[in-house]
Amino acid sequence: MNFAVTNLSYRYKVPLSISLVIVITAAVLSAVLGWQAYRDLRGGLIVGAESLGRTLSRALLPSLLSDEVWSAYETVMAPLEGVDDGGSPQRTITVLDAKGLVFVSSNPAEFPVLAPLSSAGPSYAQLQGAITTQASRSTALFEDRINDRLMFTVPILTDDGTHLGTVLLTYSESLFLPNFYAILTRVIVSTLLVLLVLVPLGWNIGRRMAVPLTGLAEAMARIGSAPRAQLTEKLYRGDDEIGQLGRQFEQMLNEIEQKQNMEKQMIAADRLAAIGRLTAGIAHEINNPLGGMINAINTFKHHRHPDPEVTQRTISLLDRGLAQIRDTVGALLVEARTESHALSPDDVDDIRTLVQAQVAERKVRLDWDNGVSELVPLPSTPVRQILINLLLNAVQAANPSGAVGCRIRRDNAQLLIDICNDGETIAPQVLEHLFEPFSLPGESRSGLGLWVTYQIVQQLRGTIEVSSASAETRFVVTLPFPENV
């Protein structure tokens, strides 16, 4: 039950609650009206019986004084004229004499003349006791709950107050039940008619109240999968709590957008910074062959008459030097381009070329293992950025004349990048915060490299794990291929 209620949409919960309140209100009102009708009818019965009892007590006085049984009988029968007295009469009028014996009754079968009242049943025996003890000076009402009867007693007193007898009216409570049921039916029918109008109205109001909330919930559910303008265009505008939530939601969307923009800028800046870091090495890479080529040309100039062998050697040297420069510049050009294509084996090899200068400068050994032999369904730019960042960090962190390992593999669903170095072990407490900005205070770099890498991996829905133990620090990046490829 609780489970069902908590899981129910407000689209139904609010209209249901309002309808429920309406139904409960109507039901309570009906019950109160019914109860009131019951009380009124019963009260009316009591008032009528009391008044009849008083009238009878006056009218019966002469009959009791002159011991006229038959005239007393005719008097008590007069109010019951036309009432079916077969079976069990619903109204019985009995006259008791001063000794409490039946003088006459409208129901002689139950109350024979001269019989003691107590012989009519236990409740009457009780009543007889009550009549005699209270000296019958006043009208009294007795309720016989067992038999659903109301019993009224009115004393018959002469003008000088002598007690001649008692009028006993026995009314079955079922006397007013037909009227009560008629009223109850009317109340129920009216209530149903009112409900017929109010419940749809309440349902409609409830729906209208729930719409802003459900709209907001839908908009929130679509964050990331729908353009931002679509998310907010249908939002409810108002000053109530839901309106405030809507505005907060919009503000939150703005902030997320700003953050995303900032991250994008950071990643772009990082990429340019990486290129900057590469540039010095690359310049060296270009400069080396250039020096060799200039030397070769100078040597070639000193030969006034160069023999074909020297010429051939010089051209070959120029050829190789230019090819090396072309490769280096080529790799750099690709890195400087912002548009992305599917990652190719050449892209991966380009990275090796780009970091070569740093590797050479640090005099570390790079164990390069490129297992990619065909196109990988991942954008080349972010993957190259991850490789460059992690490789430059590894080269930087490796011991002088140490080793850096880079192993790249692909399978059907993902690309695996595994980069390790033999540098100093990173303390566990540092490791915990490694991907937060500026986490390595001693680092010469901006301190954003690993954070940017982490963000890129996140954007590609991949994972990055780091471990550092026994002189080996290892970063493992797993990049799943997009599902629609």
Add this chain to the structure above:
Amino acid sequence: MEHGHPTPEPSASSQNRRRALQQAAGLLLAGLALPVRGQSRIRAIRIGTTAVILNDQVRFLDEWARYLQGHIGHPVSFVHRSRYREITELLLSDELDFAWVCGYPYVSHRQAMRLLAVPLYQTRPLYRSYLIVSSSDLKTASFADLKGKTFAYSDPNSNSGFLVPQYEMLRAGLDPLTLFQKSFFTYAHGKVVAAVAKGIAHGGAVDGYVWETLALRTPDLTRRTRVAAKSDEYGFPPLVARKSIDESEFRGMQKVLTGMPDNPAGRSLLKQLNLDGFAQPEERLFEGIGKILAYVSTRQRLVS
């Protein structure tokens, strides 16, 4: 039910009449000869009835009054009283011209009444008193079986509804004052039947003619009673006249009554009464009542 005393109305209206006559005389003296018309100036013939026949008889009495008026040529009005004694008293004080009384008051006041006619019930001027009990009571066969029970009489001045049962009890050696735990009067034979039928009384004494007539008219009521015993036959309640009645008026009324079976309207009225006609009465018809009255009187003082 009427509980009133003999009404002073007759004397009041006779005063009015006297005043009217004086006025008429005055007008005559003034030379304005107006024909004396309209029945209000003539003293209507007043006939007293009780529940000696059936109660609830206003419509029937109106019809009968019109019939009698048509045949006598004189206004006739019925005076109904619920108690026998009231009618007897009215007749004795000459407030009534005629009355349908019970045989018992007639025998008691023989010297002040003159027998006018006696109804013929099943062709004879006789009837019986019935001892009735509830139809569920199959045991009771006589008064002795009703010892300690409740009993309903019709009227203390009724022959069949009081005198006869008193006689029967005394003759059987029972004391009517102590035999029943309680006894009461209903002042009408029909109400005795009702009291027994509804269980107010265990037994009752009723005019046999009334019971039989009720058995024809409202069998539902009589079916709830059972006739436990029937008395000997007695003279049917007669119609009597005041002693001082004008002879021609007496003869005229007697003629109209005895002539009722001779015309359809009269027969229709008789049929409603469940009677065959009216006969000239004979004094000895009521000797039986006289005998039992004497018997009862010697045995106990009657409260009348």
